[in-house]
Amino acid sequence: MNHRTVTNVVHRLAKFVCKWNTRQNIPVSLNRTYSSTTTRTTPFSTRFSKYGLFVGASTLSSLWFGKVIFAEENAQPCDSENSPSVWNILVDDTKSTNAAELKEEKDLTALTPSGSFRKSLPTVVLFEMESCPYCKRIRVALDYYRIPYSCVQVTAVGKKELRTTGSKKVPVLVVDGVEYHNSFDALWKIQDFADDSLKEDQRTIPTIERKWLYRIDDRLIPLITPNIAHTLSESYQSMKYLLSVDRYSWYERFSVNLLGPFFLYFMGKKSKWSLDIQDERRELFDELNQWMNDVGDRLFLLGERPCLADLCLFAFVKTLQPFDVMTDIKNHTHIMSWFRRMEQVVGPSQKIQNLRPKSSIWMF
Template sequence: MWSRGPRVAHLWVRRSFIGGGAAVHLNENNEKTSNTRTVEERIQKCDPVKISRKVVSDSDKTSLNLRLYQYQTCPFCCKVRAFLDYYGFSYEVVEVNPITKTQLHFSSRYKKVPILVAGGEHLLTESSLIVSILSTFLHRTNRSLDDVIRCYPEITVNDPKTQKEVLRYPNKYYVMLEDVRLSDEQIQNAREEREWREWVDEHFVHLISPNVYRSWAESLATFRWFSEVGEWHEAFPLWERYLAIYVGAAVMFFVSKKLKKRHGIIDERAAIVDACNQWLAALGDRSFLGGDKPNLADLALFGAMNSFYGCATFEEMLERTNIGGWFERMRSEVESHAGSALIRQRSG
């Protein structure tokens, strides 16, 4: 099993309204301008963005008015979409140009995707944090989104590699329940879910770029595929589309080599095959890591894998491992919004 750093203790079983009101907005005070314009006002002040598509769910009566700023094939964005679709959230999608990022001008400090704007007021960042916040929101039906956000305080730490201060969210893999007493089995299941969610972020995701951008030809083919599935011909002008394809392919080809070296990857295909087999070993004879239904770790890995669905790496992964059965079960669950009973309960 992949080893992890120190855990934050027992937050799953305790009611944890930990202080720190500016939990998620990338430090709310920094994200707001001096005249405290809302996120929606800042979005309107910038050039109008094109809504790529709207996902409407009859089950969602939460009035969260979610808007996802994303790259269609970014693994972190795919993780968020897998969660939103499985539980049946309604949301808008804005496709961000990966080179110019003009769609993110409203966000003064944070320029990474995914960004999820809720109600034109809350700017949520970091895929695992977004998932934990919304999962807690679904489970704690008597709490507002503001209340839930306060469960996820930020801390500032010094990055030993860059010697710069960075924001961290110690609770980002935790779903915060009300005061309940969990059985030993439930506690173990929650711990397993957290560990594998972190494994997806800290291990599996790092294997994707060295594989899909392995050669110049593969990198260019990948970006052409991204342009097709992301419908860039609808979202961007012609010159922006070609800039994104060719500059993006060149940049990521070289970036992938640096990532391969940084993470000590010798054979990128063997590494991703080994990761799939680690996951299958953890599944055992279960349909999903969550048992009869997916948990947040299942959704995280499915989203990450879906980010390179259609690429040569994905096809080779299916040929060399038995992960295809799990992936198809997950796709069926996500596309059918199999978890929507929870959002209907919240909407009621």
């Protein structure tokens, strides 16, 4: 359902009200004059046409918005090994060597890629939504590898900015004119600019990293909605934040303010039932603590440098950072020491500018 359909529905409803006025023989002359002693009473049909249509249109747009508001939650399922959009990756069953035990925190800036080893930087544009965890993982990778990029903020409803691309969902990464619609494909491409010594068929990935790449998509990302909408109060605060960072038109904002928190709350409950979990907070804490158990005494999952699984999990935790659940994560998990190390090595944002596409995305 698009805005044109909503407009047609409201127009037909208005015609029905006009016919209803005629049947009730209610005069609607615009030239009616009233004496000073006459008390003017507004007919019910007039009040209905003024306020009923507005509320009806708001409700219709709210129902429409509820269908697509969090489509990104299930927009990108975890890629299977046979997926044509994912490069063939050889599995290395050998365990990574543990780094020396570190008793104290140290400066990790030396572990950050400098970017000087690349021959030439690509032209990178990211079509994104601020609250999307898949978009955030691409931004984290670009920041970590020190690749400058521009962003196109996509509207939450309708996604008009994606009409000239080959996808209807975010993220879309454009590298030197080539589009990547899958976040894993985008991550591999970004990693290419950091290390182009390996060919596609020579890429290896340790078993533990592969396990967590699947686990983040299969278990952790579906836990976002239940945890940011843990209660109706948290749902209201979460929706308030989402409205502040994502792009909406004025009537979409009105609809979301009216019914958005309720949609978010019930979508959280639906996700909880579909995952067959009793306590979404406990599930989240267990997953994060299991990550720390696998990290062990190393700085990161595989050693002294972050791997793709580190970047993806860091983006996941960054997605939860503005919400109330982050306070519980700090109090009930041991992940904050790793999180602070990741903040240090990822560094500041490499975003150059926000673009507003006109007729074509290739304007840049």
